[in-house]
Amino acid sequence: MKRIYLDYASTTPCDPNVAELMAKFLTFDGEFGNPASRSHSFGWEADQAIDTARQQVADLIGADPREIVFTSGATEADNLAIKGTAQFYETNGKHIVTSKIEHKAVLDPCRELERDGFEITYLEPNEDGIITADMIAEAIREDTILVSIMFINNELGTLNDIEGIGKLCFDKKIMFHVDAAQATGKVEINLAELPVHLMSLSAHKTYGPKGVGALYIRRKPRARIRAQMHGGGHERGNRSGTLPTHQIVGMGEAYRIAQERFEQDKAHVGILHDRLLERVKEVEEVYLNGSLDHKVKNILNISFNFIEGESLIMALENVAVSSGSACTSATLEPSYVLRALGRADELAHSSIRFSFGRQTTLEDIDQTADTLLDVVEKLRELSPLWDMYQDGVDMDAFDWDEYMH
């Protein structure tokens, strides 16, 4: 049976043009030189390729190429932005505002900073899964030096009010970092106008290679950070280490294609999203996680009440999706993002994230929906909770204390 990949929010395949181009920067026949070598043409050619890629990355987000610092990925960019800002501005204050629905690449550096005496406020999203400017306004203090909020949530696809939060931060002279790993190629980003100081970017979420990303660092007004990696002063001293030409060229090309295909990609996932949602709505006791009005359509997160997510994934066999269920995580904890929505824990256990991309077809969606509807019914037949619900038991009021093991 054909495998269907619906986990594009986890990673995307490289565009074939990207892979082909990258191969030209590895071998002796290609441009394998060290872009930092100033003394010969091998280095100059590689440096030229880096310049092109830097321009392509900058173009997609409306930035100046001098504002792009290449990193090993969005995780490193998040670390550099958060720890780098905290260390640079710590004499101004030691308070940081972020949210409970950030990626671990933001939350874990924040936890690390708490050990160094910083105080972090973790905001709860509203029930739509969104962080608003009002929430930030309420949380910031005299000693707040940094606000870090993601552009698009990776589990829900929800969009935060980046413009509103940015205006507030610029006004209060607080550094504003945005993790945009899920946003490139999905929403328009124009940093010439969007008030953001620092933005983390990933290549592999946008049909580029894994292992490369970038941090945008605004020049006007200038954002300053302390480097976390030392050894040669590459990237204007912000990130030392020989630039991986092939990776960076791959990222540049992927971003160029993302810009070229922006409308096409958006329309494509829109059709897939709406079709799957329409089919799934036929089922009783199904909940959409995250607001339909404030989200991107390449991600669709749904809870199938009375069914545990991992068992649903297992029953879906040939369809690759992910779940907020505890059983699919290494820690046995259900999704902290879904729990932060304030919904019952069981809806986190029952959630499935479908994410679509360029290779997804309508046939894939229809086949997935057919299987889904079938296995949801079968798994509910197995579920004592579904039984109780059918018997009219008030599931919200039911006291599980005596049954806990």
Add this chain to the structure above:
Amino acid sequence: MAYSEEVTKRFKGVLSNPKKFNVGKFDPTDPKVATGMTGAPACGDVMRLQLKLDDNDRIEDVMFKTYGCGSAIASSTMFVEMLKGKTMEEARQIKDKDIAAALDLPPIKIHCSVLAEDSIKKAIKDWEGKSSE
């Protein structure tokens, strides 16, 4: 994370043929039926186990339903098979470790078999309550 062959086989089997794997419900008020339910939706697994006893108090038939991951569902089916024809005392001897070993569950999934062992304990308690009435 790949599943063991036995877990996959049982999971697929019970999905396609629930009756054969004793999925269902007895009337819990029947004096010859003992019911044990364990877990909570918020924890991600719930098992309801029901035993029907014959006149000699042997387990004549078993029914179950489980909300949980594939390993929890597979554990339930195995447990159910092991219970048939046993006395309550014999049933009490079945340990989660036996099921975990038979299904080749990885350490992180051991708790799935505990769910089943707890359910039999609850059912035995229910039975003891009923028979002392």
